[in-house]
Structures are given as C-alpha cells and as structure tokens.
Amino acid sequence: MKIIFKIKQLTKYVDLNEFFKAEGNGDQAHFKHENYVQKWLDLIRGHGFRDIYLNSNTTDKPVLPYFDARLRNNLTHTLWFLPSVASCHAMKNLLESRINSFYNETYKLLVCAGNDAGIGTRALPPLRKLMSDPLKTKTITFTCGKLCTGVTVKPWSGVFMLRNTSSPEKYFQTAFRIQSPWTIGSESHVKEEIILKKDCYLFDFA
Numbered sequence: 404m405k406i407i408f409k410i411k412q413l414t415k416y417v418d419l420n421e422f423f424k425a426e427g428n429g430d431q432a433h434f435k436h437e438n439y440v441q442k443w444l445d446l447i448r449g450h451g452f453r454d455i456y457l458n459s460n461t462t463d464k465p466v467l468p469y470f471d472a473r474l475r476n477n478l479t480h481t482l483w484f485l486p487s488v489a490s491c492h493a494m495k496n497l498l499e500s501r502i503n504s505f506y507n508e509t510y511k512l513l514v515c516a517g518n519d520a521g522i523g524t525r526a527l528p529p530l531r532k533l534m535s536d537p538l539k540t541k542t543i544t545f546t547c548g549k550l551c552t553g554v555t556v557k558p559w560s561g562v563f564m565l566r567n568t569s570s571p572e573k574y575f576q577t578a579f580r581i582q583s584p585w586t587i588g589s590e591s592h593v594k595e596e597i598i599l600k601k602d603c604y605l606f607d608f609a
Contacts, residue, residue, distance in 0.1 A: 417608075417609070418567065419486065419564075419565055419566050419567050419608060419609050420486045420566055420567050421435075421436075422436060422439065422440070422443075423440065423485055423486050423490045423493075423494075423565050423566065424436070424486065424487075424490065425487060425489035425490040425492070425493035425494075426489060426493075427489060427492075427493070428489065428492065429492055430492070430496060432489045432490075432492035432493040432496055433493050433496065433497075434490070434493045434494075434497065437493075437497065440494075440497065441497065441502070441503075444497070444498070444503060444506070446467070447467050447468050447469050447470070448467070448469045448470055448505060449467050449469070449470030449471075468561070468563075468604075468606055469505070474604065477560050477561070477602060477604070478560055478561045478604065479537070479540075479541045479542075479558065479560065480534065480537060480540075480541065480542045480543075480544075480556070480558040480559050480560060480561075481542075481543050481544070481559065481560065481561040481562065481563060482544050482546060482550070482556075482559055482561070482562045482563070482577075482580060482581070483543060483544065483545050483546070483562075483563040483565055484546060484547070484551070484562060484563065484564050484565055484566055484577050485516075485545055485546070485547050485565050485566055486547060486565070486566040486567075487516075487547050488516040488517040488547055490547065490565075491514045491515075491516040491517075491545035491546060491547055492514055492516070492517075492545075494545050495512045495513075495514050495545055498510075498512055498543070499512065506543070509541055510541045510542055510543045511533050511534075511540060511541065511542045511543075512542070512543050512545070513529065513530055513533050513542060513543070513544045513545070514545050515529070515530060515544050515545065515546045515549045515550055516545065516546055516547045516548070516549060520549055521549075523553070524553070524554060526549045526550055527550065527554055527556075530542070530544055530550070530556065531556075534558060537557075537558035538599070542558075544559075547566070550580070551573070551576055551577040551580060552576045552577075554580075555580075555583045556580065556583070557583050557584070557585035557599075557600070558585055558599075558600070559580055559581045559583070559603075560581055560600055560602070560603050560604065561581060561603065561604040561605070561606065562577060562578055562580060562581050562604075562605050562606070563606045563608070564577070564578075564605065564606065564607045564608060564609060565608060566609075567609060578605050581603040581604070581605070582603055584598070584600065585598075585599045585600035586598050586599060587599060
C-alpha cells in the first residue's frame with residue numbers, strides 16, 4: 404500500500420492553531436474565526452477555489468478532498484487532527500449545522516478528545532461502534548491527540564493535519580495511523596485476502 408501526500412497550503416503565513424482556535428465546551432464550543440473556517444469547509448468541497456488555485460484562462464480542476472471524485476470515494480473514514488478539545492467540539496458543532504448538510508448527512512461525526520472520550524485505548528470502542536460495518540458507513544473523527552499513537556483503525560484512509568506541531572515524532576505517528584493495511588479474507592476456500600484499502604492520504608494544510 405502506498406501513502407499519498409496531498410499538500411494544500413492555505414496561505415503563506417497561516418497559523419493553523421489560530422485559524423482553528425475555539426472557545427467553549429461541548430455543544431457550546433465555537434470557532435473564534437468561524438466564518439473563515441466555514442469558507443475552508445466550503446473550499447475543500449470545491450466551492451470558491453477558482454480565485455485561489457486557478458488562473459482565469461484554465462479549466463483545470465484542483466485536487467480537493469471532497470471535490471475530486473477519486474478522493475471522495477476513498478475518504479470514507481478520516482481522522483482530523485485539530486489544536487484543542489474545544490476545536491474538536493467546535494468542528495463537530497459546525498459540521499452539524501444546516502449549512503453543512505453535505506457533511507452531516509453523509510458522515511457520522513465523532514469527537515475523540517477530552518476526558519469524556521476515555522484514556523488511551525478506551526477511546527477506541529465508541530469509534531468502532533460508530534463505524535459499525537465500515538464498508539457501509541462513513542465517519543469523520545476529530546482528535547487533538549487521542550488515537551494518534553498505539554492504536555490501529557484499519558478503515559481510516561485519510562488524515563487532515565489542521566494544527567501546527569513542533570514534534571516530528573507526533574506528526575508522523577499521527578500521519579501513519581492511516582497506513583495500517585485493511586483486508587478481509589476471501590469467502591472462497593482459496594487462502595487469499597481482498598485488499599480494501601490500496602491508497603491512503605495525508606492532507607497537510609500547514
């Protein structure tokens with residue numbers, strides 16, 4: 404399996420921790436720059452990209468996670484790595500709003516951050532329950548640290564790096580959560596495996 408790095412830089416001097424900074428707790432959490440975060444959510448779906456990625460003389464389409472059909476079909480289960488517990492809840496709250504029906508009607512959303520999510524591997528069962536049959540469900544998991552080391556979630560095929568980090572170890576530990584092979588045994592009597600995940604993607608917005 405190969406890991407494919409897709410780099411999309413917001414601006415030359417963007418500070419992701421500030422961009423995704425949030426206040427409040429739980430259902431009351433909200434982004435400090437909510438309008439800009441909403442524009443970013445629209446952008447990764449392909450709305451408003453012409454002014455950023457395209458010249459007026461070209462019709463080429465940019466490769467954006469939830470716009471390009473090839474990516475969208477592979478990104479059924481993703482992990483979004485955010486700066487804080489508040490930002491994880493704020494992202495879930497924003498995606499659950501009516502304006503983001505594409506996200507909340509297509510994907511099950513889970514916050515895996517804070518004390519309520521459990522410590523260590525205890526944070527994993529709620530995610531597996533939410534995925535249920537991962538071939539039939541689609542999920543987005545929000546974290547600021549949990550499930551980034553020492554766990555295997557085979558259906559994850561994409562990681563969104565939405566925070567700054569000064570630790571290369573933490574960065575790559577999180578990135579390679581998606582490299583775990585996902586296969587199932589064949590139903591025939593022949594001893595072979597069916598590969599369900601051939602590609603995985605890292606979206607680094609820093």
